[in-house]
Amino acid sequence: MLCRRASGLSTREIRTVCLAIPGKIVATEMQGGLLMGRVQFGGITRETCLDFVPEASVGDYVIVHVGFAIGRVDREEAERSYELLESMGLLESELESDFEPS
Numbered sequence: 001m002l003c004r005r006a007s008g009l010s011t012r013e014i015r016t017v018c019l020a021i022p023g024k025i026v027a028t029e030m031q032g033g034l035l036m037g038r039v040q041f042g043g044i045t046r047e048t049c050l051d052f053v054p055e056a057s058v059g060d061y062v063i064v065h066v067g068f069a070i071g072r073v074d075r076e077e078a079e080r081s082y083e084l085l086e087s088m089g090l091l092e093s094e095l096e097s098d099f100e101p102s
Helices: 075-087 092-098
Strands: 002-005 016-031 034-041 044-049 061-065 068-073
Touching (some): 016 068, 016 075, 044 061, 044 068, 061 075, 068 075
Antiparallel strands (some): 002 016, 016 034, 034 044, 061 068
């Protein structure tokens, strides 16, 4: 999950903002009745629930929010979004701490 504390808030007003990021499905399988997949974010891979996008398959790009794929996107849109989030500095520390290495 990619979450950031909103800046400019007092300690009593702390809010967390969670991002959805694009990734590429590299594997799928059924686990306990759920469609699960391995989704690659740059060089990092994470297990993701694909039940909200049952039409997605290996090679497709999906937007992932808190471990759930919530929509499909084309490769170009996924790359643009990923690069934008990376240029804003929103991925580096999050990916290192929250994602397991591939």
